[in-house]
Amino acid sequence: MAGQKNIYRRSFTLITIFLILITVTLIIAVFIAYKLTTKYVENEFTSKKIEVQEQTIKPYTEFFQTKIPEITSYQGFLDSASAANYSSTVFKAYPFVTRVLFYDIQIGNPTLRPYNAGISVKATYRFKPKPGRISALKDMAAANEEDFRLMALKLSRFISVADTTRLPTQDEIFETFYDVKPDKISYLNIPRREDIKIYQSLLKNKRSTAFYKQNMLTFFLDPYRLAIKNTHKELYQRVTIQPVVYDPLDVEHGHIVTEVTLPGAFSNFKLYFSSSRKHLSKEIDRRFLPIGGVVLLTYCFLVLICWLIYRNLNVNLKVFKLQYDFINNFTHEFKTPVSVIKIAGSNLRGDAELSERQRKHYGKILDEEADKLNELMNKLLSFTQLENRSIxxxxxxxxxxxxxxxxxxxxxxxxxxxxxxxxxxxxxxxxxxxxxxxxxxxxxxxxxxxxxxxxxxxxxxxxxxxxxxxxxxxxxxxxxxxxxxxxxxxxxxxxxxxxxxxxxxxxxxxxxxxxxxxxxxxxxxxxxxxxxxxxxxxxxxxxx
CATH class of the missing domain: 3.30.565.10 (Histidine kinase-like ATPase, C-terminal domain)
Known part of the structure; x- marks a missing residue:
């Protein structure tokens, strides 16, 4: 019995040690999981800003790649009315465009304009959005602006060296017909190869008096009118547009910041992201909750296993004790009548003469003790039959x-x-x-x-x-x-x-x-x- 108890005690000790071990492991796992979640959220705070930037400048990208090239479809035949209609659609779809400058350009005898290869401005119009309408103003003073002179020079160079046997490459188009500056984009409609051949012949024929039309538009942009689309509000509490040089000396206490530069005409501005640590902590806790739940569920499962093992050991110990007591008591119950029967039998076998009264007395003892043994055996047998439902x-x-x-x-x-x-x-x-x-x-x-x-x-x-x-x-x-x-x-x-x-x-x-x-x-x-x-x-x- 002592040896068996020692085995059970050792088993209980092992269960206790295992329980302590998994508890310590749970604490370490929770700590590591929380730290990793924190690190992951902080890394996302730094990396997800690109997604916010892409969604914020999506209208600008569409404007640059789709809306501006529509000018080429007019083939230089835009006038003030059609340019006003076009500008109206731009103002409506892209609020960050504050005004449009339209150049009605003509290309003629280069001897008249030697510096621009015969490229001159016939008329200039300014368009601004107004509530319910568009403001149009003819402004000839804009003809001498740097934007026009630069685009005219680029066009004249392109005409002089253009290969009319092929289409211009994208790099050539961007270098010649676009001029992207901070807060401003100038665009010149792309002439057809047949038009380029005509322009090249004009350069050779000094006596020609013919003129051909081209259109140029300059778009003035306001980055502060970009609609910021914070697609990760769980990470970024506040997103603002700031100049590139914006760098506050004192970042608000308890806040973390990051930034990303805007592209193209907005390159002198950036998106500035700021969040309080409390705001990020909520996101960390939200993401950690399912991880912690899984860890806790695993822990509960292991504890349940420990409890089941403990319960089985405890039940086995009780059963063993009951069986041990049963064997001892049952042995005692058998031993007493057996001893009495043996004594009575020895007396009956003895050499001494026994009276009739003594023989009856010993016979009665033998009979009573045999009945006891029989009753005990019948009880055990009946119990077994009851359990097996055989009665x-x-x-x-x-x-x-x-x-x-x-x-x-x-x-x-x-x-x-x-x-x-x-x-x-x-x-x-x-x-x-x-x-x-x-x-x-x-x-x-x-x-x-x-x-x-x-x-x-x-x-x-x-x-x-x-x-x-x-x-x-x-x-x-x-x-x-x-x-x-x-x-x-x-x-x-x-x-x-x-x-x-x-x-x-x-x-x-x-x-x-x-x-x-x-x-x-x-x-x-x-x-x-x-x-x-x-x-x-x-x-x-x-x-x-």
């Missing part, structure tokens, strides 16, 4: 008054100091197996006598009908059963540790009663108070 119920009509009287008379003869009384209400005949019912009476009455103080060995049996059941109550004034043990007394081999169990009890009596009652489709209930007594209530079907 058949032999129903017959039982007169309860006669049945109870016979057991009371038997116990009064067996235990003269046992005070017995009974009462039967509204039920006389009962259909059941008298042998099985008798076993219940036998065990409960034996227990009532055995577990009562001297002078208080009393038992009152009350029988009554409750609807379709018969209720048998066995109320004694014995030592009682503690609440903590009331659920265990019906378990096989369980014994209450007290002085009444020191002289032999195998812990089968009440377990046997419960099995019998269950087998008869009934139930047994215990009501008990320590040192006040116990009441065993057996409920059996009236027509069992």
């Amino acid at each position: 058949n119920i032999h129903k017959q009509e039982i007169n309860l008054n006669d049945f109870v009287k016979s057991y009371i008379n038997t116990f009064r003869i067996k235990y003269p100091d046992f005070k017995l009384a009974y009462n039967i209400d509204d039920v006389t005949d009962f259909y059941s197996d008298p042998v099985l019912l008798g076993s219940i009476f036998q065990n409960l009455m034996e227990n009532a006598y055995k577990y009562s103080h001297p002078g208080k060995k009393e038992l009152f049996i009350d029988i009554k009908q409750d609807r379709q059941d018969v209720v048998f109550s066995f109320a004694d004034k014995g030592i009682g059963v503690a609440k903590t043990e009331q659920a265990d007394v019906f378990k096989k081999f369980y014994r209450i540790e007290n002085q009444y169990n020191q002289n032999g009890s195998v812990g089968l009596g009440l377990a046997f009663c419960k099995e019998l009652v269950n087998f008869m489709n009934g139930k047994i209930i215990l009501h008990s108070k320590v040192n006040e007594g116990s009441t065993f209530v057996v409920i059996l079907p009236l027509q069992n």
Whole structure:
């Protein structure tokens, strides 16, 4: 037993160590997971700004790549009215365009304009958005602006070296027909190859008086009118457009910042991102929650495994203890009658002459002890048969008054100091197996006598009908059963540790009663108070 207990103690110690280990591992895992989540969110704070930038400048990209090249489709035949209509669509779709400057250009004899290869401005118009309309203003002073002179020079160079056997490349188009400056984009419509051939012939023919049209538009942009699309509000609490040189000396306490430069005509501005650490902490906690939940669920699963192992070990330890006590008590129960039988047999085999009275006395001893052994073996055998459901119920009509009287008379003869009384209400005949019912009476009455103080060995049996059941109550004034043990007394081999169990009890009596009652489709209930007594209530079907 000591060796077995040591094994279980070692097992419990290992479980405790394992529980501590997984708890420490949980704490470390939670700490590492939170740190990694924090690092991941901080990295996203730095990298996701590109997505915000792309979404914010998407209208600008569309304007630059799609809307501006539409000018080429007019093939230089834009006039003030059509340019006004075109500018109106630009103002409506792209609020960051504040005004448009339209150049109605003509290309003629280069001797008239030697510096620009005959490229001159016929008329210039300024367009501005107004509520519900567009403001148009003719402004010839713009003809000498640097923008026009630069674009005219680029066009003249392109005409002089252009290869009309092929289309211009994208690089050539961008270098010649676009001029991107901070807050401003100038665009010149791209002439067809046939037009370029004509322009080249104009350069060679100094006497030509013909003129050809080209269109140039300059768009003035305001970056502050860009609609900021914060696609990651969980990361960026505040996004603003600031000049590239913007660099506050004192960043607000508890805030982290990052930035990204805007492209093209907005290259002198940047998106400035700012978030409080509290704002980021909320996002970190939100992302960490499922991770922490998985870790906690894993921990709970491991704890559940530990608890199941502990419970099984505890149950095994109790079963082992019960079996150990059963073997000891059962051995004692066998040893006593065997010893008495051996002594009686030795006396009978002895050489001394025995009187008739002595022979009868030894015979009676042998008979009684054999009955004890037989009763013990029958109880074990019956218990096994009950568990295996190998006993058949032999129903017959039982007169309860006669049945109870016979057991009371038997116990009064067996235990003269046992005070017995009974009462039967509204039920006389009962259909059941008298042998099985008798076993219940036998065990409960034996227990009532055995577990009562001297002078208080009393038992009152009350029988009554409750609807379709018969209720048998066995109320004694014995030592009682503690609440903590009331659920265990019906378990096989369980014994209450007290002085009444020191002289032999195998812990089968009440377990046997419960099995019998269950087998008869009934139930047994215990009501008990320590040192006040116990009441065993057996409920059996009236027509069992």
